[in-house]
Amino acid sequence: MTTLVWSASFVRAFKRIARKDPQLTNKAKNILELLSNDPFHPSLRTHKLKGRLSGSWACSVDYDTRIIFDFVRNPGSNEEHDEVY
Numbered sequence: 754m755t756t757l758v759w760s761a762s763f764v765r766a767f768k769r770i771a772r773k774d775p776q777l778t779n780k781a782k783n784i785l786e787l788l789s790n791d792p793f794h795p796s797l798r799t800h801k802l803k804g805r806l807s808g809s810w811a812c813s814v815d816y817d818t819r820i821i822f823d824f825v826r827n828p829g830s831n832e833e834h835d836e837v838y
Contacts, residue, residue: 757789777818784814788822
């Protein structure tokens with residue numbers, strides 16, 4: 754299982770989505786749990802980004818909603834975790 758570390762911008766965006774669309778919030782929570790368990794699960798459609806976000810990864814929540822994340826190592830324990838934007 755991978756540890757997810759949420760950025761401040763992700764928390765703000767997630768709260769904004771929660772107010773506007775509760776169904777999307779539930780779907781995003783399920784996707785985040787799946788991302789934590791298996792970042793490359795086929796239903797996530799995980800892909801590497803290019804251009805301005807080169808080096809980051811994205812997965813799909815629904816047709817027009819994506820979660821952008823990076824794989825980083827925890828320097829203290831050398832464990833890998835995802836930083837979610």
